[in-house]
Amino acid sequence: xxxxxxxxxxxxxxxxxxxxxxxxxxxxxxxxxxxxxxxxxxxxxxxxxxxxxxxxxxxxxxxxxxxxxxxxxxxxxxxxxxxxxxxxxxxxxxxxxxxxxxxxxxxxxxxxxxxxxxxxxxxxxxxxxxxxxxxxxxxxxxxxxxxxxxxxxxxxxxxxxxxxxxxxxxxxxxxxxxxxxxxxxxxxxxxxxxxxxxxxxxxxxxxxxxxxxxxxxxxxxxxxxxxxxxxxxxxxxxxxxxxxxxxxxxxxxxxxxxxxxxxxxxxxxxxxxxxxxxxxxxxxxxxxxxxxxxxxxxxxxxxxxxxxxxxxxxxxxxxxxxxxxxxxxxxxxxxxxxxxxxxxxxxxxxxxxxxxxxxxx
Amino acid sequence: xxxxxxxxxxxxxxxxxxxxxxxxxxxxxxxxxxxxxxxxxxxxxxxxxxxxxxxxxxxxxxxxxxxxxxxxxxxxxxxxxxxxxxxxxxxxxxxxxxxxxxxxxxxxxxxxxxxxxxxxxxxxxxxxxxxxxxxxxxxxxxxxxxxxxxxxxxxxxxxxxxxxxxxxxxxxxxxxxxxxxxxxxxxxxxxxxxxxxxxxxxxxxxxxxxxxxxxxxxxxxxxxxxxxxxx
Numbered sequence: 339x340x341x342x343x344x345x346x347x348x349x350x351x352x353x354x355x356x357x358x359x360x361x362x363x364x365x366x367x368x369x370x371x372x373x374x375x376x377x378x379x380x381x382x383x384x385x386x387x388x389x390x391x392x393x394x395x396x397x398x399x400x401x402x403x404x405x406x407x408x409x410x411x412x413x414x415x416x417x418x419x420x421x422x423x424x425x426x427x428x429x430x431x432x433x434x435x436x437x438x439x440x441x442x443x444x445x446x447x448x449x450x451x452x453x454x455x456x457x458x459x460x461x462x463x464x465x466x467x468x469x470x471x472x473x474x475x476x477x478x479x480x481x482x483x484x485x486x487x488x489x490x491x492x493x494x495x496x497x498x499x500x501x502x503x504x505x506x507x508x509x510x511x512x513x514x515x516x517x518x519x520x521x522x523x524x525x526x527x528x529x530x531x532x533x534x535x536x537x538x539x540x541x542x543x544x545x546x547x548x549x550x551x552x553x554x555x556x557x558x559x560x561x562x563x564x565x566x567x568x569x570x571x572x573x574x575x576x577x578x579x580x581x582x583x584x585x586x587x588x589x590x591x592x593x594x595x596x597x598x599x600x601x602x603x604x605x606x607x608x609x610x611x612x613x614x615x616x617x618x619x620x621x622x623x624x625x626x627x628x629x630x631x632x633x634x635x636x637x638x639x640x641x642x643x644x645x646x647x648x649x650x651x652x653x654x655x656x657x658x659x660x661x662x663x664x665x666x667x668x669x670x671x672x673x674x675x676x677x678x679x680x681x682x683x684x685x686x687x688x689x690x691x692x693x694x695x696x697x698x699x
Numbered sequence: 700x701x702x703x704x705x706x707x708x709x710x711x712x713x714x715x716x717x718x719x720x721x722x723x724x725x726x727x728x729x730x731x732x733x734x735x736x737x738x739x740x741x742x743x744x745x746x747x748x749x750x751x752x753x754x755x756x757x758x759x760x761x762x763x764x765x766x767x768x769x770x771x772x773x774x775x776x777x778x779x780x781x782x783x784x785x786x787x788x789x790x791x792x793x794x795x796x797x798x799x800x801x802x803x804x805x806x807x808x809x810x811x812x813x814x815x816x817x818x819x820x821x822x823x824x825x826x827x828x829x830x831x832x833x834x835x836x837x838x839x840x841x842x843x844x845x846x847x848x849x850x851x852x853x854x855x856x857x858x859x860x861x862x863x864x865x866x867x868x869x870x871x872x873x874x875x876x877x878x879x880x881x882x883x884x885x886x887x888x889x890x891x892x893x894x895x896x897x898x899x900x901x902x903x904x905x906x907x908x909x910x911x912x913x914x915x916x917x918x919x920x921x922x923x924x925x926x927x928x929x930x
Binding site: 462477480485488512515517561595 | 773819
C-alpha cells in the first residue's frame with residue numbers, strides 16, 4: 339500500500355549546536371546535565387544538503403525553520419539557504435541577533451528568509467544580558483530588530499517569561515512594538531537543557547503568569563500587536579476566557595502541525611524540546627520515523643494528574659518534553675504543572691473512555 | 700533556473716492566491732492597495748464555472764480559517780472541501796477530453812498549494828510556532844503610535860542611538876506611503892485594480908519568468924489564467 343508522504347506545516351532544522359550566548363533558560367537538548375550525552379557534531383555541506391533534500395522529498399513541507407544553537411555561526415548557512423530557496427521553501431530564522439548586521443540581514447532576506455524570530459527578554463539591558471549570559475546582547479538584538487525593519491524584513495519577538503523578567507513584560511512589549519515587531523511570542527519558561535539547572539530560580543509561579551497574561555491582554559489591545567502563548571499553558575492553571583485577545587497553543591506532536599526537529603546529524607525528534615530521537619533520516623524514510631506506532635510513546639503520554647480531565651486530549655498536560663527531560667518520564671507532570679497543580683481550576687471530568695496508551699514496540 | 704513541474708505549479712498557485720487575498724504578501728512588495736472584492740456568482744453549472752469559482756474563493760477560505768481559529772480550531776475543512784470540489788470538476792474535463800491527465804494533475808497541484816498557502820497564512824499558531832503575521836502593511840495609525848512609543852523610549856536615554864536612528868528610518872519608510880496625496884493613492888489603487896482585473900501586469904507573463912518550464916506545466920498554468928480571465 340502506498341502511504342502518502344507526511345504533510346508538515348513546518349520542519350525545524352538545528353543547523354548547528356554552537357552558540358555565542360549562554361542563556362540561563364536555554365532548552366537545547368545537548369546542554370545541561372546528561373545521563374547519556376546527546377549526539378554532537380555536524381555533517382559537511384554536501385551531506386547536509388542531501389539530508390534536507392531527503393526531508394523535503396519525503397514530506398509535503400513548504401516551510402523550514404532554521405535554529406540552533408545560533409544558526410548564523412554555521413559557515414555554510416548561505417549554501418543551505420540557497421538550497422532551500424531553490425526548493426521554494428519558506429524559511430524562518432531563529433537567532434539571538436548578535437550577528438545580524440545590516441548587510442547580513444539584507445543577504446538573508448535576499449536568500450529567502452521570510453521571517454526572523456529574535457529574543458527580547460526585558461526593556462532593561464542588564465536583565466536581558468544576564469538571561470542571555472552575554473554582555474551586549476540587548477544592544478545587539480535591538481540593533482538587529484532595527485536592521486531587519488530597515489531592510490523591510492519581518493520579525494517576531496520571543497519573550498521567555500522567567501522569575502527574573504516576567505514583571506518587565508509590559509515595558510518589553512512596548513519596546514518590541516516600537517522596534518517594529520509584527521508579533522510577540524509569550525513563552526513561559528519551559529525547563530530543558532541548561533535551563534534545568536536554573537529551574538527554581540527561573541520558573542515563574544502560576545500567579546505571576548496570570549498577572550503577566552493580564553498585562554499582555556491589555557498590551558495587545560493598546561498596541562494592536564498579536565501575542566501568542568506558544569509554550570502550552572494548562573487551562574486548569576489559567577482561565578483563557580480572561581485573555582480573549584491572546585492566542586494559546588497546545589502541543590502539536592504527531593499532527594500536521596507538529597514541529598519535527600532535525601538535528602545537525604540527521605536525527606529526527608518529535609519536537610525541539612525533547613531529546614527523544616525517533617531515528618536518523620539517513621537510515622529510514624521520514625514517514626517511517628514518524629509513523630503513529632513510532633510516535634505513540636510521545637503522542638499518547640499524559641500525566642496522571644490529567645486522567646479525569648475532559649481537556650486532556652487537547653492540552654496533553656502541557657509540555658511532555660519538559661517532563662521527560664526534567665524528570666525522565668513523558669507521563670509525569672511537567673515542571674509548571676507540578677508547581678501549580680494545587681491551584682488548578684477544576685475542569686469537568688472526562689466522559690469518554692480513556693484512549694489506551696500504546697507504548698510502541 | 701530549472702524547476703520541477705510540481706514546484707512550478709505550486710508557485711503559480713501560491714502567486715495567484717497571494718494576489719487574491721490581502722492577508723498574504725503580494726508578489727510585488729510595493730503593492731499596498733487592497734484588491735477588489737471577489738465576485739460572488741451563483742453556483743455554476745459547468746465544470747469550468749465551478750473551477751473558476753474555486754479559484755475565486757480564497758477570500759472566503761481566509762475568512763473561514765480566521766473564524767475557525769477564533770474558535771480554537773485549526774481544521775481546514777473548508778479548504779479540503781474546496782480541493783475536493785476542484786478535483787471533481789477537473790475530472791469532468793478529463794472525461795470530455797478538454798484536459799489531459801498530466802495537465803489536470805498539475806492544475807490540481809497548483810490549487811492545493813494555493814489553498815494550503817491561504818490556510819497557512821491565516822490559521823492561528825500552535826505550540827512554539829509564531830502567531831501568523833498579517834503581512835499587509837501596518838496602518839498609518841499604528842505607525843504613528845509606534846513612532847510615539849519610540850520617542851518615549853528614546854527620551855529614557857538607554858537605547859543605542861544608532862539602533863534608534865535605524866528604527867526611526869524604517870518607520871519613515873513605511874510612513875512615506877501614507878504621505879501620498881489622495882489623488883496619488885487613487886491612481887495607485889486604480890492601476891492595481893486594472894492590473895488585477897486584466898491579469899496583465901501583476902502576474903508576469905510566463906515567457907517573462909525566464910524559467911525552464913516543461914510544456915505541460917505551461918499549459919496547466921495557462922489553463923488557470925484563462926479560467927480566471929474568462930469571467
